[in-house]
Structure formats: C-alpha cells, structure tokens
Amino acid sequence: MTNDEPSLRRDLAAAYRLAALFGWDDTLYTHFSVRLPRAANASPEDDRFLINPFGMMFDEVRASDLLVVDLQGRVVSGSADYNVAGFTIHSAVHMAREDAHCVLHTHTLPGMAVAACEQGLLQLNQISTEFYQRVGVHAYEGVAFDLDERTRIQQSLGNNIALLLRHHGLLSVGATVADAFAIMFYLNRACEIQMAAAQMASVAGPVTEIPAHLSQHACEQLQSVEHERQILWQAWLRRLDRIDPSYRD
Structure with missing residues (x-):
C-alpha cells in the first residue's frame, strides 16, 4: 500500500464514494479522515490529516476536493470549511493513536440502533466475533463542538479498533484506508x-x-487473515472504477 499524499487522497475519496454506494452517508454529515505522512524531523504535534469539505455529498467527493487540516484546526490546503464536530472527533483519534492513520465515522441506522442499546454489540454471528472485546463505548455528550471532549474520546477508544458513540453512531480506525473501511463494513454488518x-x-x-x-x-x-482487507479494498476499487472513476480526479 502506498503512503504518498496523492494515493491517500484517492483512497479516501474512494471511501466516501463507496460509503455513499453502500448507503452509509447522512446528507452532508459524518466524516472520514486520513493522516498524511509526517515530514522529516517533524513532531507528532505537526501532523496533518485529510478530511472532507463541508457541503459536499459523499458521492461528489474527489481526491482534489479533500482539505488538509492540522491538529490546531487550521486549513493548510483547500478553501472550504470542515465540519467542526468532525474535527473534534478525528483530531482526537489522530492525536492519541499513532497507528490510527485512517478514521471513519458513520451515522447508519443499524449503527445508531446498536449504539442506543445498553449492552452494545452482542456476539450473535461470526461477523460479530471480529469485534469481541475490541470495541470501546463513548458516552453521549451532545454535538462534539467542545474540544475538551477529545480527551474522553481518546480514553473511550483506548487500543480498540472501533468505538460505539452512544446515541450517535460508529467509528473505526485502521493503519490504512483499506483497514478502517473493512472494519466499518463488518461492524455495520454486525449491527x-x-x-x-x-x-x-x-x-x-x-x-x-x-x-x-x-x-x-x-x-x-x-485477526490472522486481516491482510485480506487489502485484497478486498482492491476489489472494491475495481467496482467503483466500473461505476464512476471520477473520485480519482
């Protein structure tokens, strides 16, 4: 998997398009992000990540549309605004987890339904077992406009691969866009x-x-076959290219 900015832009744009194809979008809301490679001699505090510009539907997002945002909330590249709650959630995870290069957050019907259940995700099917003791739970605090919530999001996520945001939705993290997207796909399926x-x-x-x-x-x-996520991602990209390759622009 390549890790240069153009490739990360294409992968993240593809994730938005696939999310729309799978019915995960919520009009203009929810957000995906990916951390950009760290510059030589840069510190973690200098990290930047790609995120969608507010106002675009998921099925419109192209690689060139994505904004570059730093951990202080400044738009480093791009001329649009971003979703403020999205910055709070994604910056929290990128700041806390060196391995969380990609972060996805959704408001799907099954995800929100399970997030409202007291017992959270149950072990009902083989798909659910991927998440056994690997999903954190974050208590609802209202719309995530308060940057102070970042510390509590970090604590709730811990070292897990996913998070149930109570009365809100789902979040997944991964070393690549392919990883985070596959985790979200199967977490949503389990829900x-x-x-x-x-x-x-x-x-x-x-x-x-x-x-x-x-x-x-x-x-x-x-966990022993998680490398297959990369194979699955390439299959999803081929499907997307057959439908509409404009996400690459």
Missing part, C-alpha cells in the same frame, strides 16, 4: 444482524449469543 435478530425475537424467541471462549477463538482466527 444489521443484531437489529434483524431483535426484530425476529418477538416471533422466533430470544436470541442466543456465542459463548465467550468461542468468540475469543474466532476473533483470533479472523
């Missing part, structure tokens, strides 16, 4: 399964969870 199981429970009886030892075993098995 879809949980929502469907809850709907069926009234006629089919209580749902049953996978025993903890089997969830742990399956989680370890799935």
Whole structure:
C-alpha cells in the first residue's frame, strides 16, 4: 500500500464514494479522515490529516476536493470549511493513536440502533466475533463542538479498533484506508444482524449469543487473515472504477 499524499487522497475519496454506494452517508454529515505522512524531523504535534469539505455529498467527493487540516484546526490546503464536530472527533483519534492513520465515522441506522442499546454489540454471528472485546463505548455528550471532549474520546477508544458513540453512531480506525473501511463494513454488518435478530425475537424467541471462549477463538482466527482487507479494498476499487472513476480526479 502506498503512503504518498496523492494515493491517500484517492483512497479516501474512494471511501466516501463507496460509503455513499453502500448507503452509509447522512446528507452532508459524518466524516472520514486520513493522516498524511509526517515530514522529516517533524513532531507528532505537526501532523496533518485529510478530511472532507463541508457541503459536499459523499458521492461528489474527489481526491482534489479533500482539505488538509492540522491538529490546531487550521486549513493548510483547500478553501472550504470542515465540519467542526468532525474535527473534534478525528483530531482526537489522530492525536492519541499513532497507528490510527485512517478514521471513519458513520451515522447508519443499524449503527445508531446498536449504539442506543445498553449492552452494545452482542456476539450473535461470526461477523460479530471480529469485534469481541475490541470495541470501546463513548458516552453521549451532545454535538462534539467542545474540544475538551477529545480527551474522553481518546480514553473511550483506548487500543480498540472501533468505538460505539452512544446515541450517535460508529467509528473505526485502521493503519490504512483499506483497514478502517473493512472494519466499518463488518461492524455495520454486525449491527444489521443484531437489529434483524431483535426484530425476529418477538416471533422466533430470544436470541442466543456465542459463548465467550468461542468468540475469543474466532476473533483470533479472523485477526490472522486481516491482510485480506487489502485484497478486498482492491476489489472494491475495481467496482467503483466500473461505476464512476471520477473520485480519482
């Protein structure tokens, strides 16, 4: 996987387009980001990341449209504004996690439904096991306009690969756009399964969870094939290129 700015721009723009294709978008809201390579002799405080300009639908985003923002909230490259809550959430993660090069945040129906459940994500299916003890929970504090919330977001996420934002939605992190996108895809799918199981429970009886030892075993098995996310990402890019390659512009 390449790590230069043009390639990261194309991958992040592709993530926006794919999210729209999969129905994850929320009009102008929610946001994805990717950290840019750190300049020689630069410190972590000098990090910059790409994020979408506020006002564009996900299916409109092109590589050249993405803004470069620093950790102080200054737009380093680009002439548009960004979503303020998006800056709070994404800067919090990029500041705290050296391995979190890409951060995705969504407001999908199944994600918000599970985020409203007291027990959070349940172990109902093999897909859910990827997230066994790997999802943090962040309490709702209102719209994320307050930069002080960054510290609490960081604590809630910890070393996990994903976060349930109570009464809000989902967040995933990854070393690459491919990683973060695959994590979000399957986290959202696990939430879809949980929502469907809850709907069926009234006629089919209580749902049953996978025993903890089997969830742990399956989680370890799935971690051993995480390299396949890169193969999946290339397949998604080919699909997107067949539909509309303009995200690359």
